[in-house]
Amino acid sequence: MNKFRWKKQVKVALFSVLVVVTALSGCSNSSKNEKTSGEKADDGSLTLSYWVANNRPDTLKNYNEMAAYKKLEEITDVKVNFEHPASGEEDQQFNLMMTSGKLPDVIERIWTSVPGGPEKYIKDGKIVRLNDYIDEHAPNFKKILDENPEWKKMVSTDEGSIYSFPFLRQDELNLTFYGPVIRKDWLEKLDLEMPETIDEWHTVLKAFKEKDPNGNGEADEIPLLIDKDAITSNAFVGAYGVTNGFYHVDGKVHYGPIQPEYKEFLTLMNDWYKEGLIDKEYVATDDKLKDAKVTNDQLGALMGYSGSSILRYMQLKKDDGDFSLTGAPYPVLKKGDEPIFNLGESNYNGVGAAISTDNKNIEETVEWLDYKYGEEGFKLFNFGIEGESYEMVDGYPTYTDVITNNPDGKSMSEGLALYVPAGWSGPFIQAKEYAEQYNNLPEQLEALENWKKGTNERTMPIVSPTQEESSEYASIMNDINTYKSEMINKFIMGEESLDQFDKFVETIQSMGIERATEIQQDALERYNKR
Incomplete structure (x- = not known):
């Protein structure tokens, strides 16, 4: 039972x-029967305090409103008081909380990004090392780790500690959701093939600029929008075999922006900018302006997501029968080559729910969290309430109209948020069937197939500096990242000559990039030994 x-x-x-x-x-x-956080009431029920950022404040004031958590309370008799930090202040409030005298029972966040890494908080007596508790009280999660040793490696520290119940993604389809987005109808109108190489991209962008694909008789088309920090330009930098950050070749770590290949990438971006192929206002373009440029039929290509870009824009333009977006493969230099990078993520992205040492009912909390990793919990947190938000159709959990065609006019992502956290993250396994149904437009499916192409063999896994290295590494990289972002934009826009690239490299070297690379190298070697 x-x-x-x-x-x-x-x-x-x-x-x-x-x-x-x-x-x-x-x-x-x-x-006497009042339930306070972390304590059992006389009837044996339990109330937990749970700190987590609210990923959907537009839809949920509090996660207690989510149907999956309401149902979980019915099933487990565990009530949860969610505490949501103010949007944009999550890191600051987390740091203040961890130095305070009282911690919530459960803390969910991106643990791989905390200063010092999660092992520091275990050693500091802030969060619980879960290994023994999982062996004894989490049969569902233990089975998952036993069957997926690579996942276990990802969710452990270098010392072998498991520090949270993690967000895991089930299938390759769940890991691919971002890439170059392009106007498919413009390609068809101008009789152009989907671009695969850098040269083909140049041909397409030039045609977008010069051949009036929006048909209004004005030269108002913007061929390509890049990100102001050039981070999302990874679609193009990857063609040169480097990234905007750290990567490795056969186990040796490199920092992309100081490599000769990076100068080639910047030269390309500068040339395209001078030709008017890149939005002249890209640095000042926020999400609102980007939306306007897409919906006003000006923008030909951008970096975006399968849901919030392709799906959302197609819905916003549903009355325009010609408007069509899809995803292009990550570009390469030579036709027929496989992309080296595609920005696909690993099964674990660092998000997890840790149990604090202030929790007075650790075993019961472990059992409560473990429920989500069993078959019933898996369905509950991916699909919601059977008969309400999904039905089993020929053995397949199929979202109902309340999700896919909401009667109140809510988008699919809004409809999902009322029932489940599958649209973002949490301590559960995200189902392949969620990704298949969320990406149900032919254009989305085409995008995912194109974006999946890529080896990612040079991509760094989620590694962790030691507690001693962490502050040193953060100090070095904070300064370097600020300088790098500023200079990349100057190089692209021509405010700084690319003749100064060697000086740019020397400056980054003087700021300590060699030491930061050494820290990353040591962390990679420790990861490989886990």
Whole structure:
């Protein structure tokens, strides 16, 4: 019998006895039965405090409003008081919280990005090392780790500690959701093939600029929008075998922006900028302006997501029968080559729910979190409530119209957010069937197929500096990243001559990039030994 169902039956029986005893005594003290965070009430129920950023404040004031968590409370008899830090202040509030005298029972965040790494917080006595608890109280999660040793490697520290119940993504389809987005209808109108090489991209962008694909008789087309930090230009920098950050070749770590190949990439961007192929206002273009440029039929290509870009823009332009977006493969230099990078992520992205040492019911909390990794929890947190947000059709969990064609006019992502956190992250495994249904437009599916192409063999795994290295590394890279972003934009826009690239490299070297690379190298070697 399910452990939580058994507990619930016992609770009902105990409650019946309690009613009789209370009636006989003629009085009751309700304050004794109040449930405070981290403590059990007299009836055996448990209340937990849970700190997590609200990923959908546009839809949910609090995660207690989410149907999956409401149902989980019914099943497990565990009530959760969610504490959401102010948007944009998550890191600051996390740091303040960790130095305070009182911690919430559960803390969900990107643990791989915390200063000092998660092992520091285990050693500092802030969060619990979960290995033994998982062996004894988390059979679902333990089975997942036993069956997927590479996942276990990802969610452990270099010392072998498991520090959270992680967000894991089930399939390659879940890992691919971002890449070059292009106006498919413009390609067809101008009789152009989908670009695969840098040269083909140049041909396409030039045609977008000169051949009036929006048909308004004006030269108002913007061929390509890049990101102001040039981070999303990775689609093009990857063609040169480098990235905007750290990567490795056969286990040796390199920093992309100081490589000779990076100068080739910047030369390309500068040439395209001078030709008017890159949005002249890219540095000042925020999301609102980007939306306007897409929906006003000005923008030919950008970097974007399968959902919030392709799906959303197609919905916004649904009355325009010609408008069509799709994803282009990550470009290469030579026709027929496989892209070296495609920005696909690993099964684990660092998000997880840790248990704090202030938690007075660690074993029960482990059991509560473990429920999500079993078959019923997997369905609950990916699909919601059977008969309401999904139906089983020929063995396939199929979202209903409340998700896919919401009667209140909500988008699919908004509809999902009311039921499940599958659209972002949390301590559960994101289902392949979620990704298949969220990307249900032919254009989205075409994009995913194109974006999946790429070896990513040079991509760094999620590595962790030691506690001693962490502050040193952060100090070095904070300064370098600020300088790098500023100079990349100057090089692209021609405000700084590319003749100064060697000086740019020397400056980054003087700022300590060699030491930062050494730290990354050591971390990679420790990761490989996990």
